[in-house]
Amino acid sequence: MHVLRIFPDCSSSFATRSVLIRKLPRCTNSYLSSGQLVRRYHENATLKDAAAVVVGAGPAGIAVVGNLLEEVKDDGKIVWVDEQFQGGRINKFYREVPGNTAVKLFVDYAEALKPFRHILNTAHKPNAITELEKLPQSGTCSLSYAGDMLNLLTAGLRQHPRIQTVEGKATSAHLDLESKRWTLTTNSQPSSIIAPLVVYCTGAFPSTTPLPSSSPPIIPLDTALTPSILSTTIPRDQPFTIGVIGGSHSAILVLMNLYRLATTSHPLLKIKWFTRHPTLRYAVQKDGYIQYDNTGLKGKAAEFGRTQLDGDVLLTSEAGKFITRIDCSGGKEQEWTLLEKELKDCQGVVQAVGYTPAPVPEVSIGDDKPLVKLEKDARTGAFYVEGEKQKPIGLFGAGIAFPEEVVTPEGEREYAVGMWKFMKYLRKVVPEWVEASKA
Ligand SMILES: Cc1cc2nc3c(=O)[nH]c(=O)nc-3n(C[C@H](O)[C@H](O)[C@H](O)COP(=O)(O)OP(=O)(O)OC[C@H]3O[C@@H](n4cnc5c(N)ncnc54)[C@H](O)[C@@H]3O)c2cc1C
Incomplete structure (x- = not known):
């Protein structure tokens, strides 16, 4: 409710x-x-x-x-x-x-209603929907494709006489x-x-929660989810340790972005990952439905989590060379103590703790x-x-x-x-x- x-x-x-x-x-x-x-x-x-x-x-x-x-x-x-x-x-x-959803579901969304179909049928081709249709329908795609499709529908609806x-x-x-x-x-x-x-x-x-006073500046989650901006926000030529707080979809995407920077343009980057859940939860295809469809990891985040982060995997994975997990599963008081201690030597922190x-x-x-x-x-x-x-x-x-x-x-x-x-x-x-x- x-x-x-x-x-x-x-x-x-x-x-x-x-x-x-x-x-x-x-x-x-x-x-x-x-x-x-x-x-x-x-x-x-x-x-x-x-x-x-x-x-x-x-x-x-x-x-x-x-x-x-x-x-x-x-x-x-x-x-x-x-x-x-x-x-x-x-x-x-x-x-x-x-x-994190199949390409087909973006196409289904765009074709679900008569006024939408009219917009698609009368739009010049190629357009956002023909681009989506070219992709493997059961795979996932960058949300730029969905964004373009939403823009196409919006422009069409704005022309509607009603x-x-x-x-x-x-x-x-x-x-x-x-x-x-x-x-x-x-x-x-x-x-x-x-x-x-x-x-x-x-x-x-993106939600934010109070942090200890000794914490470094916050890097907004929206920035951390945008690699082209994130890469210019973090210095390349000096040591930089960033804290990432959270354990669900957005946090894993941020860790994936940071890992990519660390292995390419930002070799001096280190990441401290604060999570209450050392093991991850995934969406699982079952007979006729998807278990944890709304709470489990999907798509690229699931793949990265499974192969690089989950439980003991992090101890030997490539990502483990750059990411240190701080186990915050011991309750709020312990979590605060850990944040106070571990964020002190970070130069930035990202909060991926849900949406308000x-x-x-x-x-x-x-x-x-x-x-x-x-x-x-x-x-x-x-x-x-x-x-x-x-x-x-x-x-x-x-x-x-x-x-x-x-x-x-x-x-x-x-x-x-x-x-x-x-x-x-x-x-x-x-x-x-x-x-x-x-x-
Ligand atoms: C990181 C992330 C990845 C996601 N990936 C997917 C995915 O792969 N597939 C998928 O299907 N879904 C995905 N989602 C979920 C969901 O589809 C998006 O969150 C989507 O943006 C939600 O749409 P919305 O219309 O509810 O809100 P929004 O996109 O936030 O739009 C709200 C609009 O309301 C306007 N507004 C607010 N207040 C006012 C006001 N007072 N007056 C006028 N206008 C106002 C805002 O300006 C904005 O334009 C993702 C979500 C996140 C956070």
Whole structure:
């Protein structure tokens, strides 16, 4: 179950809302290149007749918009808000990351919906999808291929007559209980959009945890996942020891990148690997399903883990010449002591300790109870007011921030994260969302 914590400062959101309702002109000052001051007045525009608003244009937002185009009838307009419309984090930060899912699943994602197929059929060839189709379909590929495919779909969707895009940030959402309409506020134009259905696909960013004060500077995980930037961040001609904290997919990819640097351009590089799990977990193909599909290592990370890092393998592997494992399995106190001791002589540290949902636009409901605690049903994707699960409010979430909860055949609960998994899930739930928003 996801809990969405709603803003502590309700007064500011009230103020914003009353301004929006009265549609006060906003005044901004800017300079022309000639240096002449120009005063501009922008009328805050409200878009009143949207069928749905989607916040976020990563893989989840793209899939939600495509599904809504199929499910919302009567030519209802779908408003789509993002600051960049660049395929989300996969395209922005992970283009040099090896994919962990089969190429075929990226193709399946791109071909899953009628509006997507129309975009592919009318796009000039060769294009991102023809490039994907050329690759061995059961193998994996660089995420740059997926990024290009997401860009192709985004560009096509932005041309669709029923889609209106807003380049900006969604800042708040308010539900009017009488009309059952949301007003989504943006920092752009239109500055507010009224619709019965709102979907948050706002993504997640690398988590960080407190480190001892003696720790070296942090090298961001996004940098460590991008070899071309990582190689210029770490000096080549002087000894450099880097700490890597974490034991799951991203941490193994970082270790793989660092090992490659150490064996090529950065011979003076050493790595201290802080992990709570000296042995690794892999996704395993079983009869008709993949065990540890959402938690185990896959693709190149699995291969590197198995051959270079796992348990005793590290003691004799090539990577073991550069990587020293610091066993943090003895509990939090011991882990802190080890971090204090071992990070002292490092010159940089990478934290690969998971991903945190991005802050969502503030939510308020009704005039008498603006501050509400929302929870989310991780099966249906619907948010609801705490304790009122039966009452749909027309607010939903998807993607890495709000994934579907699944139960594995072994009875373990996992979150289903991956582009094809988002698509499969959305095919199932978006018709229910549209139906619920009519009530
Ligand atoms: C290292 C790594 C490797 C992965 N590899 C794979 C893989 O091989 N295959 C696979 O299928 N999946 C993979 N995934 C999982 C998943 O597909 C990605 O994490 C994907 O980026 C999640 O998509 P998303 O749309 O949920 O979020 P994001 O890609 O983070 O997109 C969120 C979007 O919302 C926008 N946004 C946020 N807040 C606002 C706001 N208030 N207003 C307007 N816009 C907003 C952001 O700007 C962004 O564009 C990987 C994940 C990671 C971390």
